[in-house]
Amino acid sequence: MTATARALLRLAHEFGPGVAKRKLALVRSLDRAELATAAQVRDLHEALLFIRAYPDSKALFAAVDRVLARFCRRKDLKRHAEALRDSGIAGTPLQYSYYQRTAYWLAARWPRQLRLLWDELRAPEQIEARLPIFATFAETIALDELDLDLRVWIDHMRGEETDATWLIRRCKHLALRGPLEEKFFEDMDLEIEIAPSPDGPSRTRGVDQMARVVCRETPLKRARPDLRTEVERRPLAVREVSPEEGQVYVDMAREAMLTRSRDLDAFAYGDANDVRLIDWEDGLTFALIGVIPERRLMLEAVYGWLTLQNGVPIGYVLTSALCRSAEIAFNVFETFRDSEAAWVYSRVCATVRALFDVDTFTIYPYQLGDGNDEGLESGAWWFYQKLGFRPKDRGALALMRKELAAMKRRPAHRSSIATLKRLAQHNMFLHLGEERDDVMGLLPNAAIGVTIAQLLGVIFGSQREKGEGASAQMAANLFGARTTEQWTPDEHLAWRRWGPLCILLHNVGRWTKAQRRALVDVVRKKGGRREQEFVLAFDRHAKLRAALLQLGRTADAKLD
Known part of the structure; x- marks a missing residue:
């Protein structure tokens, strides 16, 4: 059965005559099968999620959607749930040291599913020091006199609430606001588990069920686009949504982050009043999410984007715009990296140009691999260089030319990690018009x-x-x-x-x-x-x- 699960994972990326029927047969077979290992269960899940995003036919889409809807009830998943901890698969536990805003949201949405992982707390003394603040004055009689274990104290004080939910809510009820409130909470560095539940957060269920589905039989667009040409395209539609609908997409974006052990301020402080859907061809949509006014930066405007393919989150984007320029951080989730990254990126740039009237794009060092091992290993610097981005730093330009010359002499040459680290220390830019220095990345x-x-x-x-x-x-x-x-x-x-x-x-x-x-x-x-x-x-x-x-x-x- 190992080969069958992996066969579906490989086949998910193929398109053409007869492929949809082969996928459908494998999906039905695997839906009935009981897999032997956690790795096989994960492979099946990722294959199903990929096909849900890139379906060949309506019949295949419907079948995959049904299998994903009941995935948490699989016997093999229940058997391997602990081994699949933090996978984001429905029916498995999640854990993370969530930031204050996200923790508040979790305690409001899933209060009974949250608990502290006591053995993994990194700063229990910070919690203990806050007990007198969490307590009422009358309770300090006991705090002053009894030397009880921290966990025992919280058990005495929390009543029917879970330990994590009680702590989170006590922080929220205090008269702290802004940065002080965040620091007060985050210095405790709480390791929180979200127990699985029928409506809990997951990658499996965290999709936009209302999205229009576009099926395909042609191969994925893996060719490198001409970015200067593609940025002149305009979206098929820019859809306004109500604040109620906007909150659905803000929550969807938060869920997409926390099920991948990430926490993004632009989503945590997302503004349901400033959400729009940007539609492109082939089922690609960006949910563009602004930041609530009190959390906006002084100068540039920051937007978080959730990238949706037929309603499935496949990545996220962070943009900062000012002075007809934009800094872009582009991320594709692991399951979807071997798909259409360059083409999707071209649509990101085209969207930014259409909405903000920019003529310059900036990539900052972290996105290129500076302090980011994932960026180094993926060759992010060369991904952007091949799309037309260039550094302004003379040393980086000289090193780039040296590497290009080495590649010309020996096509198999690849830049070393040490070289990529040097290249990644400097911003890269793409100017559609004349080069200028009053752009994001260079503004004083x-x-x-x-x-x-x-x-x-x-x-x-x-x-x-x-x-x-x-x-x-x-x-x-x-x-x-x-x-x-x-x-x-x-x-x-x-x-x-x-x-x-x-x-x-x-x-x-x-x-x-x-x-x-x-x-x-x-x-x-x-x-x-x-x-x-x-x-x-x-x-x-x-x-x-x-x-x-x-x-x-x-x-x-x-x-x-």
Whole structure:
């Protein structure tokens, strides 16, 4: 039976006349079979998930969907459930040290399935130090007098709740907010298990059942695309969704991460009010998810994307956009890496160009393999180089040319890991127009932040909040933002955060009234429903862009 499970896994990637019938016969046979090892069960699951994403026919799709729906009831899966821990397969346990926001979400969705893995806690002393904070004043009588084991104390205090859910909820009920709340929780470094349940998170069930299914009989598109041509294409559709539908996709993205032992802030803090579906051909859809206003960055706009193939999550994307440029982090989940990565990436770039009107794309070092062994081993640097990306660093360019010459002399030559590490230390760029340096990866954002810190320090010292408020009022007077009663709380927050930056901008006294009013509109959009609108408005404001860059470059020169 080993050969049969692996045969389906291999056959899943093949398309053509008669292949669908062979796949269907194997699926039906394996649905009835009892597999001997955990590896075979995993192989079967991955083959089914791949076929669910890339079905040859409606009949095959329906059969696979039925098998996946009851996969958790398989006897062989139950027998090997512990060996398949953290696989994300329905019916198996998950464990991870989840970040605060995700832990809160888990405790709300699956409170009875969460428990602490006591033997794997890395900082029990941090939990113990927080017990007096978690307790009421009356309970401190016992805490002061009795020397009980930490686990015993929590068992006394948690009632009917699980230990993990009780701890998570106690943190949430405290009057902490923002970074302090996150640090208070995450310093405990809780190792949490999610026990399997019929409706629990899994890769098996974590699909969009409402997605339109596109079947195929032609081979997967593995040829390298001409990226400069492909980025000019436009999506088939950009679909607005309601906040209720948006929450479904935010939850789907979170589930796709946690079932793969990952946690992404853009999804953890995803905004159900800023979700759109971007449709491309052959069943490819991106669920584009914005970040809630209070977690947005000061300057660039960040979006998390869940990549869906016929409703199956096959990867995710993280983009940061500003100044008609975008930084892109592109990830394909392991099951789907031997499929259409380059073609999907071309559609990512085309989507970014269509929505944000960019002419430059940036890949940052981690994505290339800097501090990322997976990126090094996959040859990520050369993946992007072959698509047209180049580093600006002279040393990296010289090393690239040296490697290309070696490949020309000996086609079998491959860059060593040591060489890839050197190459991966620098950003790579793709310019569709003239090369420029006012793009993501080169913007002097850090220097701007230092200048703001110095301003607040000189005038307000330790009273930073007072300084932020006073700066916002000064900026309101300077730019004519005097009637703010109709603003939303998120717009007020954006203006307060931007206040210190606004009063630092050079030569704003020479701006017209229309240009000053336009700046107010730009900042309000940072707190608006769609952060994309902030990027487009910012990029249209030539005076603001120029003033921001001048401020940053002047500050950068002083830091040097």
